[in-house]
Amino acid sequence: MTDKEIFYEMLWDCAQCQTTGLLGDTHRHCPTCGSAQDPKKRYFPQPGHEKQAKDHQFVGTDWSCAYCTSPNSAAAAHCTNCGAGQDGSKPVALVIDDAVVSAPAPAATSAAQPSRHAGRWRWIVGAVLLVLIVLGVMFNSTKDTVATIEQRSWEREIQVEQLSRVAEAAWCDSMPGDAYAVTRSREQRTTKRIENGQDCHDERTDKGDGTFTKRQVCVPRYREEPVYDDRCHFQVNRWRTQRTFKASNENSPMPVWPSVALLGAQGAIGPNVLGAQRAGPRLEKYTVKLASGGKSWSCDVPEALWKQLNEGTLTPVKIRMTGGADCSSLGRE
Ligand SMILES: [Zn+2]
Ligand SMILES: [Zn+2]
Structure with a gap:
């Protein structure tokens, strides 16, 4: 050699x-x-x-x-x-041969920079953490108050879903089993890298005796090529929210579920035929408005607690240093 x-x-x-x-x-x-x-x-x-x-x-x-x-x-x-x-x-x-070293040089400097600024970054991160801790302590420190329950309100809703025809598209190998009216098209799904020759350069080494040697260094070059696949466009029957029935304290002082009228439930339409309806997800919310010393707060609470908190009565509640009410303290002795 x-x-x-x-x-x-x-x-x-x-x-x-x-x-x-x-x-x-x-x-x-x-x-x-x-x-x-x-x-x-x-x-x-x-x-x-x-x-x-x-x-x-x-x-x-x-x-x-x-x-x-x-x-x-x-x-x-x-x-x-x-x-x-x-x-x-x-x-x-x-x-050192500048002609060759110039390429990896930026990587070396960018790697060196974070360490130069690491001290300053550590200081900033430390300051931010300190502020967060102080805010956390402030937010969590509370004082006991007795507040009047000024107002109670509630909301309940039932979403009515309808079996609807929905147009969707998916790669044919992952099309749902109940798809119908399917049409196919060729579309680009991904790209692949294909080796396309090599990029070579000479690496020159100073031997320190007035001469240098050369060594060819090659790295593969790639090009991107699109990969096509079958795209399926189809229809499926899916339950979709069609309308929402709501009830609130404006309808009744005590919570009740809204009455819903369903199409297809009376046998006019079959249960799993397009256009059939069903009662879907339910949502409920129970709110109390508290007041003390000229200030007021609003709290969402579980239904059972809401029923115990009668309007016009007094209840102990913790108020945060930041001014908000700690709603989770309601109903706790
Ligand atoms: Zn000499
Ligand atoms: Zn000379």
């Missing part, structure tokens, strides 16, 4: 005479002014303008001379520029 690896010339610019585009492997010294190569000035060539380093033998990352900062081959025992030994020297810093 290693002996088949191809090495390419890094480039560097001479800081002494401003010559640019010098070769990292071939030009260990500037061919114009003779200055030693500065490894900090190395950079990758433009993609497509890469030059192979001929007969290059990789022996390791260059070491930077502790005295004159010249880069020296790992094979050299002494600095070719000033003759100093390797004592105190460090390997040269490697260059």
